[in-house]
Amino acid sequence: MRLRWTAAALALLAAPAEAHLVQTGFGTFYDGIAHLALTPADLLVVIALGLLAGLRGAPASRRVLLAVPAAWLAGGLAGSAAPGAGGVPWGTAISVVLVGALVAADARLPDRIVVGLAAAAGALHGAANGATLAPEGGDALTLLGAAVAAFALVTLLSALVVSLHAPWARIAVRVSGSWVAAIGLLMIGWIAR
């Protein structure tokens, strides 16, 4: 019962307004990968988490690249326990703003905070996927596809950022974070509209 209430709460916070399952024709696993690639809020938060982890260095990145997909999958399975719940996507948009702003500020957070934040964001977006995709034919493989795509993107981006040493390159990463935060703020505007 507690799990059901938790899932409903996560879904209420997270459900994207325009979510729909992309049908690639290659099976639900690939549908999940395509969903992440084509859903701006999900894609942006994963990009921002990869950049944030990379700015904090290799040890933080190693933990984040495991925390994000694990939390995404767990949140997705919890969210699919409350299919179609919610409709208030504030949580996902706010998470995009928060993570983007932390990248823009190059916030010197302890590793455990970065990992906790990554896990919370992953669980929230995963719950949104689970709650909204299940009624459209999404299954555990769809969620696995989205989680694997998130893992791949976080791994590539954090490795890229960790390897950057030129000051201008790290500044470019921070500017990218400000773009993500700005887009997240506008998403809040679209929701409130």
Next chain:
Amino acid sequence: MTAVSMWLHDETGAAAGILAGLRHPISGLDHVLAMLAVGLWGAQLGKPAVWLLPVAFPMTMALGGTLGLIGVPLPGVEIGIAVSALALGAMVLTESRPPLAVAGALVAFFAVFHGHAHGTELPEGTSGALYSVGFVVATGLLHACGIGIGLVHRWPAGRLAIRAAGAVVASGGVVFLWRALA
């Protein structure tokens, strides 16, 4: 068949949204000149303004865009945009070096007007989220162009050329202000 039609509709809206967003900041000379001036001024001021200004601008532009989206009226948007070109052009022309906080606040203030204009002009039938992605990216790339042009600041002739560009931007601001007030 119905599913295919819906999918095509969704994707058409998505593509139209991102293209409309990318196009909006470059469709008006007032936006283009002000964005370029932000980059040029940042290049003149050097570190850390060269990255602080392009970070401050999109954040507060998004705040303005959100106000526009939720229907909060902002009086004198066109006047604000025109004055932004005039003021930022004048800063570049005179190579002004105010304290970093003042420069950041000035750029952030004007960004609200540009954002509000973007937020209220979404074409019908397009994806709002992707429109937002498009216009934030286009704005950022215009700043990058300004910074790139501003790299000539290291040479004496380049410094003069940047100040001349500031004069062009400020002159454009005067014309836009005239039109906005007419």
